[in-house]
Amino acid sequence: MIPAADSNHQEKTGLGNYFVANYPPFSFWNKTTIGQVENLCLQSAPIDRPLGLYLHIPFCRKRCKFCYFRVYTDKNARDIEFYLDSLVREIQILSSYPYLAHRPLKFVYFGGGTPSFLSVNQIRSLVDRIKPLFSWDKAEEITFECEPGTLQQHKLEALRDMGITRLSLGIENFSDEILLSNGRAHLSEEIVRAYGWARDLGFPQINIDLIAGMVGETDVNWSHCIDKALALAPDSLTVYQMELPFNTVYSKELRLVGQDQPDTVGVADWPTKRRWMAECFDRFEKAGYTVTSATTVVKDPKSTQFVYRDALWQGADMMGTGVASFGHLGGIHVQNLDAWETYTQSISQNQAPWARAYSLSGQEQFVRESILLLKKGRLSGKEFQERHGKIPAREFGSTFQEWERRGLGNLLGNDFILSREGLIQIDRWLPELFLPEHKNYTRYT
């Protein structure tokens, strides 16, 4: 257990998760709450709650040394077919519940892993089998994550023809040396080629991902990365700061040599990563982009939305399908079984593969939404009043006053607005908003 105060004041990149992905923390989710998910799914569908679908494609060409996701690099074509059959069967099982049946999808997200690892035939077969179960003809956004080295022109053409609206390219860095030493499967030449094809094919939105602070990163190289990202002129750019969760190759290497100070493997400290983030944001702003969250800049905020993120952060329902996936239904978090065998076995027995869940109280939903929406830089009192009947600026009044004193943001009437400095490091401070019973939490689960 890591006391919140320790994690808040840590400036070296220590082992463990730094970013707050959800609330309450995963270590509070449990098996006994699954019964509540089952009960919910037997009820009739809500009238006005949007529904999304996340599909986890857990295959990659290589395992990046910083990766902590459930991915497999050793599966053959038959294994992949078997997994995709299980995934479709899982969605069939979900479609049979009254709570979910016949609801149209607002958004679809193919994540991973590497969805673009699949062949065109595999993707097409998957899509053809899912669409009759859940209509996505009126979906506002269909995202597909890609690793540049897995793309060919004909695959991108097929994705566009299948209706993918948002292509997300995991570039991470433009230096071949850094890509190679961090275990990435692609090289810079493949980035430029894949991006060019995608642009020419006219996808409505292309996002690119970078990571600030990959092992071996330097001021000069980071500046080159920003140059190259600007030259691509993506619709949006997402920048992550490198963290070192426990189950990565890097963290295992560190533990093998009995160390817990990752600067020995060349991970920059947090102030350096924040400086790189600030440089990136500043330079994109000068090029006409707008900062829309702690990790995102977009070229045109009016036309470039991120429906998946915004809907989920405001409590939409989402079926998280695939091994180890996370979902959210009717105010209940739920995660699937996280091992290949147990996940596929559960489905072969016609059972939803749920492993653990957490049912949020009204207060927990309010705190969750405050925490997640703070990552967009502003909490609007009016919007929270309408949705929750209370205002974060009042509920967290003393904490926000303290944040004001630290230069992290400002209270403006009923709104709280983060400064740029506050936005870039917001995950460091979010645990201060947790309810007392969640303040001592396990950073890795």
Ligand code: SF4
């Ligand atoms: S490509 Fe993404 S999911 Fe695959 S190993 Fe690398 S970081 Fe993990």
